[in-house]
Amino acid sequence: MGQPLNPDPRALRHALGMFGTGVTIVTARDPAGALVGVTASSFNSVSLDPPLVLWSVARSAWSCQAFTQARHWNVHVLSVDQEALSNRFARQGADKFAGLELEDGMTEAPLLRGCSARFQCRTQFAYDGGDHVILVGEVLGFDRSHHAPLLFVKGGYAIANPRAPDVSTAAEAAVEEELFNENLLGFLLGRAHLLYMNAFRPTFAQHGLSDADFYILSLMSLRQPISQVELAEHLGFTGVDTGGGCLRQLEGRRLVAKDGQGLYTLSGDGLRVIVEALAACKAVQEDLVDRVGAVEVASLRNLLKRVILATDPGLPKVWGQGPQGRPGS
Amino acid sequence: MGQPLNPDPRALRHALGMFGTGVTIVTARDPAGALVGVTASSFNSVSLDPPLVLWSVARSAWSCQAFTQARHWNVHVLSVDQEALSNRFARQGADKFAGLELEDGMTEAPLLRGCSARFQCRTQFAYDGGDHVILVGEVLGFDRSHHAPLLFVKGGYAIANPRAPDVSTAAEAAVEEELFNENLLGFLLGRAHLLYMNAFRPTFAQHGLSDADFYILSLMSLRQPISQVELAEHLGFTGVDTGGGCLRQLEGRRLVAKDGQGLYTLSGDGLRVIVEALAACKAVQEDLVDRVGAVEVASLRNLLKRVILATDPGLPKVWGQGPQGRPGS
Numbered sequence: 001m002g003q004p005l006n007p008d009p010r011a012l013r014h015a016l017g018m019f020g021t022g023v024t025i026v027t028a029r030d031p032a033g034a035l036v037g038v039t040a041s042s043f044n045s046v047s048l049d050p051p052l053v054l055w056s057v058a059r060s061a062w063s064c065q066a067f068t069q070a071r072h073w074n075v076h077v078l079s080v081d082q083e084a085l086s087n088r089f090a091r092q093g094a095d096k097f098a099g100l101e102l103e104d105g106m107t108e109a110p111l112l113r114g115c116s117a118r119f120q121c122r123t124q125f126a127y128d129g130g131d132h133v134i135l136v137g138e139v140l141g142f143d144r145s146h147h148a149p150l151l152f153v154k155g156g157y158a159i160a161n162p163r164a165p166d167v168s169t170a171a172e173a174a175v176e177e178e179l180f181n182e183n184l185l186g187f188l189l190g191r192a193h194l195l196y197m198n199a200f201r202p203t204f205a206q207h208g209l210s211d212a213d214f215y216i217l218s219l220m221s222l223r224q225p226i227s228q229v230e231l232a233e234h235l236g237f238t239g240v241d242t243g244g245g246c247l248r249q250l251e252g253r254r255l256v257a258k259d260g261q262g263l264y265t266l267s268g269d270g271l272r273v274i275v276e277a278l279a280a281c282k283a284v285q286e287d288l289v290d291r292v293g294a295v296e297v298a299s300l301r302n303l304l305k306r307v308i309l310a311t312d313p314g315l316p317k318v319w320g321q322g323p324q325g326r327p328g329s
Numbered sequence: 330m331g332q333p334l335n336p337d338p339r340a341l342r343h344a345l346g347m348f349g350t351g352v353t354i355v356t357a358r359d360p361a362g363a364l365v366g367v368t369a370s371s372f373n374s375v376s377l378d379p380p381l382v383l384w385s386v387a388r389s390a391w392s393c394q395a396f397t398q399a400r401h402w403n404v405h406v407l408s409v410d411q412e413a414l415s416n417r418f419a420r421q422g423a424d425k426f427a428g429l430e431l432e433d434g435m436t437e438a439p440l441l442r443g444c445s446a447r448f449q450c451r452t453q454f455a456y457d458g459g460d461h462v463i464l465v466g467e468v469l470g471f472d473r474s475h476h477a478p479l480l481f482v483k484g485g486y487a488i489a490n491p492r493a494p495d496v497s498t499a500a501e502a503a504v505e506e507e508l509f510n511e512n513l514l515g516f517l518l519g520r521a522h523l524l525y526m527n528a529f530r531p532t533f534a535q536h537g538l539s540d541a542d543f544y545i546l547s548l549m550s551l552r553q554p555i556s557q558v559e560l561a562e563h564l565g566f567t568g569v570d571t572g573g574g575c576l577r578q579l580e581g582r583r584l585v586a587k588d589g590q591g592l593y594t595l596s597g598d599g600l601r602v603i604v605e606a607l608a609a610c611k612a613v614q615e616d617l618v619d620r621v622g623a624v625e626v627a628s629l630r631n632l633l634k635r636v637i638l639a640t641d642p643g644l645p646k647v648w649g650q651g652p653q654g655r656p657g658s
Contacts, residue, residue, distance in 0.1 A: 009377050009378070009380075011471075012377065012380055012468065012471060013377070014473060015446045015448070015471045015472065015473040016374040016382070016446070016448075018351070018406045018445040018446035018473050018478050019350075019351035019353065019372055019373070019374075019406045019445075019446065019478065020349060020350065020351045020478055020480045020489055021348075021349065021350055021351070021373065022347070022348035022349045022350070022482075024348065041373075042373050042374065042375065043348060043373075044348070044350065044370075044371050044372075044373050044385075045345040045348075045371065046371065046385050046458040046459060046461050046463060047385075047458050047459025047460045047461045048338050048341065048342070048459075048460060049338070049459065049460050050459045050460075051338075051341055051459075052458060052459040052461075053345070054458070054463070056373075056375050056376075077347045077348045080492075083492065116347040116348075117344045117345070117347035117348065119344070119345075125456065125457065127454065127456045127463070127465075128454065129375040129376050129381060129383070129465060130375060130376025130377075130378065130379045130380075130381040131376045131377060131378050131379075132375050132376045132381075134375060134383070134456070134463070134465070136456075136458060136463070139341065142340075142341060142344045143344065144343065144344040144347050149347050149348065149349055149482065149483075151349045151480070151482070151489055153351075153478065153480070153489040153491075154478075154489075156491055156492065157491075157492040158489035158490055158491050158492055159489070159490045159492055160349055160480055160482040160483075160487035160488070160489065160490070161487055161488045161489070161490045161628045162482075162485060162486075162487050163412070163485065163486040163487055163488060179550075179604065179607045179608060179611060180547060180550055180551060180607045181648075182647065182648055183630060184607075184610065184611060184614065185525070185613075185614040185617065185626060185629070185630060186525055186526070186529075186610040186611075186613065186614060187547075187610075188629075188630055188633040188634065188637065189518070189521055189522040189525050189633060190522050190525075190526070190544075190567075191633075191637050192518055192522070192633040192636045192637050192640075193518040193519050193521070193522035193523075194522075194566055194567045194568065195566055195636070195637055195640040195641060195642075196514070196515055196518050196519075196636065196640055197515070197519070197568060198566040198567075198568070198640070198642065199640050200515075201568055205568075210568070211568045215519075218509060218516075221508075221509055222509060237523055237524055237527040238519075238523045238527075239523065239526060239527070239530055239534075239539070239540045275508065278508045278509050278513075279508060281513065281515040281516075282508060282513060282515075284514075284515065284640070285513065285514040285515065287639075288514065288636060288639055288640070291639040292632075292635045292636060292639050295482065295483060295487075296632055296635060297514060299490055299628065299632060300514070300517075300629070300632040300633070300636065301512060301514060301517055302490050302492065302493045303490065303493075303621075303625055303628060303629040303632065304517040304518065304520075304521040304629070305493035305494075305495070305517065306493045306621045306625060307521045307524070307525065307617060307621060307629065308517065308520050308521050308524055309493065309494070310616075310617055310620040310621050311521075311524040311525055311527070311528050311613070311617070312524060313524075313527065318511065319510070319511055
């Protein structure tokens with residue numbers, strides 16, 4: 001039946017939040033030439049012929065006048081990597097453009113980088129929209145990238161998960177009862193991980209290195225010098241030998257060196273081997289983006305992070321905490 | 330720099346598709362009282378005070394006149410279970426409302442059920458929007474449910490996945506340029522897989538078994554008797570020793586037995602150990618369904634399968650092909 005309008009605007013906001021949207025930053029120049037920009041989720045396409053898009057700017061926004069007076073503005077559809085940028089342009093004050101690399105576009109309005117899509121517009125109409133002004137613009141130019149787009153749903157940032165074709169077939173439902181079936185998440189994680197490794201393992205296996213060696217050298221590319229104890233704290237969960245056998249072998253091959261305090265450092269050869277392996281690891285990822293899709297890979301990353309956070313027994317952080325050095329030469 | 334407007338409207342549509350949206354059905358009655366309804370992704374909120382929303386109807390739509398003449402219309406934000414309804418209302422013709430249970434709302438416009446949110450509106454403005462008419466309505470009433478909303482991104486239906494917090498660092502953007510950062514898919518796959526293993530490894534490690542032994546015994550729970558050659562074909566991609574060392578150790582521990590033709594079979598002890606380990610593996614999955622969500626785990630499975638298919642070098646199938654026995658007793 002629907003409730004008559006609730007005087008509490010939060011209830012309306014919550015209901016409106018059920019309609020998911022992308023996130024955009026709209027930019028322009030004020031009459032004095034200063035850059036203005038705001039985060040907006042009210043963007044949408046309107047017309048293909050002529051090509052029109054719209055968004056709404058709050059009358060209370062500091063930059064409202066600049067936008068309603070501007071002849072041109074650019075809409076940037078943000079990618080999943082631009083959450084921080086979204087937050088920056090959603091706040092008032094300071095110089096929102098500080099430190100950003102801008103591009104020149106077709107008009108005086110500034111263009112941001114790294115977006116999923118961009119639309120360069122000329123104001124066509126400015127309509128009354130209550131406490132907002134609805135700006136309709138003609139699209140003069142546009143481009144898009146392969147960066148997966150950022151979403152805003154139910155009051156929080158989100159990533160699109162392509163609708164899965166039904167995973168379970170009738171045959172699968174029959175095996176679903178079995179303890180070990182091909183929907184067992186542990187099997188799928190293991191197979192995906194080890195097939196991924198299989199695709200670039202030759203880069204380090206040709207040097208006689210095992211997966212365990214690869215894990216150790218990867219960690220050392222971020223954290224060194226490192227003690228055997230710290231290494232075991234980081235890698236114990238992997239089940240590989242952190243008792244010193246691998247380290248001694250790596251030392252014997254002169255890929256790592258041990259100092260007087262028992263701390264290990266990558267040698268020049270060790271650095272070359274691990275950089276080569278990590279570059280190959282990244283190349284597999286790029287291949288997967290091509291074959292599986294950018295949105296899918298972004299979604300997969302996001303889900304893997306949630307599994308990692310849900311299963312982490314309290315591991316030390318790999319990045320950003322504690323003593324840390326750049327790889328030696 | 331952006332490309333000047335491409336005469337191909339598909340390019341513009343593809344770029345516009347990077348902006349994700351929810352999916353709505355808007356309903357009304359025509360002057361004769363007949364029900365009309367269309368699927369629209371052009372919905373958005375405009376103003377909170379007064380409460381205004383908008384959407385655009387194509388001038389070419391059969392029901393355009395009905396909507397522009399109607400005093401009232403209802404917007405239904407569709408849930409993930411209403412994909413079929415979205416498709417039904419996106420097509421022309423037939424009776425779109427056939428068989429649907431309708432509710433009476435505050436106005437003559439019909440209300441559909443099972444949606445994520447609904448907004449009952451009175452037309453406030455009808456603006457020129459090129460080949461569309463922009464309808465702005467005052468929200469007279471609204472409601473929302475707990476059904477997750479359906480999304481439309483890059484030309485396909487999608488589900489929103491809440492953005493996971495960073496696994497290991499807050500300085501994600503800063504490390505993005507590094508070869509090895511925490512968005513490297515290989516890192517995330519490995520960490521998720523090995524943390525998952527870590528959660529049930531004790532069940533087989535207490536019997537002195539390694540991850541490699543677990544892979545071998547798991548395979549044998551599905552395929553036995555098995556030769557060393559077949560085992561290597563199945564497990565070579567894992568990087569574990571399939572040269573016979575593991576098998577000899579398992580034989581020494583009387584977990585597997587070798588017959589006169591060199592074929593291996595699980596012993597009763599071997600079966601007990603692997604059934605216990607697989608049950609623990611499944612328990613971790615159930616725990617993850619609780620902690621991460623059933624929809625998320627289903628999505629993750631689906632995406633892992635796509636990675637597996639994209640990286641498979643042509644492995645023999647684990648299930649459903651070739652000679653295969655149930656575990657011996």
